[in-house]
Amino acid sequence: MPTAQGGTLYRGREGMWSWVAHRVTGFAIFFFLLVHVTDTALVRVSPEAYNAVIGTYQTPIMGLGEVGLVAAIVFHAFNGIRIMLVDFLANGPRYQRVMLWIVLGLFVVTMAGFLPRHLMNVFGGH
Amino acid sequence: MTSATHGTPAVAEQVGTLDAPRSPYMRKKTTRGNYELYSWVFMRASGVVLVVLVFGHLFVNLMVGEGVKAIDFAFVGGKWSSPFWQIWDLLMLWLAMIHGTNGLRTIINDYAERDVTRGVLKGLLYLAFTIVVVLGTLVIFTFEPCPVGADPELLASFCTA
Ligand code: HEM
Ligand code: HEM
Numbered sequence: 001m002p003t004a005q006g007g008t009l010y011r012g013r014e015g016m017w018s019w020v021a022h023r024v025t026g027f028a029i030f031f032f033l034l035v036h037v038t039d040t041a042l043v044r045v046s047p048e049a050y051n052a053v054i055g056t057y058q059t060p061i062m063g064l065g066e067v068g069l070v071a072a073i074v075f076h077a078f079n080g081i082r083i084m085l086v087d088f089l090a091n092g093p094r095y096q097r098v099m100l101w102i103v104l105g106l107f108v109v110t111m112a113g114f115l116p117r118h119l120m121n122v123f124g125g126h
Numbered sequence: 127m128t129s130a131t132h133g134t135p136a137v138a139e140q141v142g143t144l145d146a147p148r149s150p151y152m153r154k155k156t157t158r159g160n161y162e163l164y165s166w167v168f169m170r171a172s173g174v175v176l177v178v179l180v181f182g183h184l185f186v187n188l189m190v191g192e193g194v195k196a197i198d199f200a201f202v203g204g205k206w207s208s209p210f211w212q213i214w215d216l217l218m219l220w221l222a223m224i225h226g227t228n229g230l231r232t233i234i235n236d237y238a239e240r241d242v243t244r245g246v247l248k249g250l251l252y253l254a255f256t257i258v259v260v261l262g263t264l265v266i267f268t269f270e271p272c273p274v275g276a277d278p279e280l281l282a283s284f285c286t287a
Binding site (some may be wrong): 050 | 170173174175177181184188189192193194195197198199200202207219222223226227229230233242254258261262264265269273276277278281
């Protein structure tokens, strides 16, 4: 565990929470990917085996799980770009907080584009 | 005086006060090279490429047509009969796995304080990395969109055409 004494400006503020969220989402996506490559490998077993497993991805509960996964990826990706801009722009660190709000704004817009369509695919009566 | 003291490389190294010209910058002298710097650069470079690869993957598989409802063996058959999507998925597999494994290495270094714990966790991590990358690569290259004897109903339309 990081063992610095409390009371820095950074601790507990937006900078720290965006770091926590970046770490948690990266961790979660990694474990999804391990499972995902394994279930995709069933295409080498038989069409029936693959269809049976991918069928579970189309249930309402998994449909909500996919919402969570996409949300994690979208945040991690946009915030990852923010981290790069903080590192590489001359004034990057000064604008880290503004850029976090831009990240959250883009996150909301992207999810607003994705959610209706995905929820209709999962819950709509096809 | 023996001739060996006259500024031979061996002696210069022992005295060790000056770096050789143009040797890479190191914050702290270690014998490990610039590994952490390269990994820092890799996280950023791979991140930029992954944005395109992963967003493209999610768009085609979740947003186009009926999205996740349209995915089945025939769908994969259609995609992986084209080298474009084979290369796309291969790049995505390797970059995401190296990026994610390197990220998890950082997380393990941060939280696992005991040497043994850290060693075991990293061993498991590299084992998982190897299995998944080898498996995923083999699957892309050995995939057969029209397996003989399979129910034609389950295959892409070009199999029966
Ligand atoms: C719910 C969301 C997702 C769905 C429905 C999905 C679906 C699929 C499907 C159908 C395939 C088969 C080939 C293809 O279509 O290209 C595939 C392969 C693949 N996906 Fe996804 N995917 C999702 C999310 C992700 C994410 C977030 C990542 C990256 C972190 C990812 C990485 C991969 C990789 C690397 C392969 C190739 C696997 C192999 O080499 O065997 N997928 N995915
Ligand atoms: C979609 C595009 C992505 C971008 C732009 C991106 C960007 C980044 C960046 C800039 C870092 C920070 C590295 C540092 O602080 O030195 C990072 C860390 C990380 N990423 Fe990604 N990444 C992406 C996708 C992924 C994927 C697909 C995974 C999982 C397979 C992943 C897992 C991680 C992990 C585990 C960390 C370490 C977090 C930490 O140290 O706190 N990322 N990413």
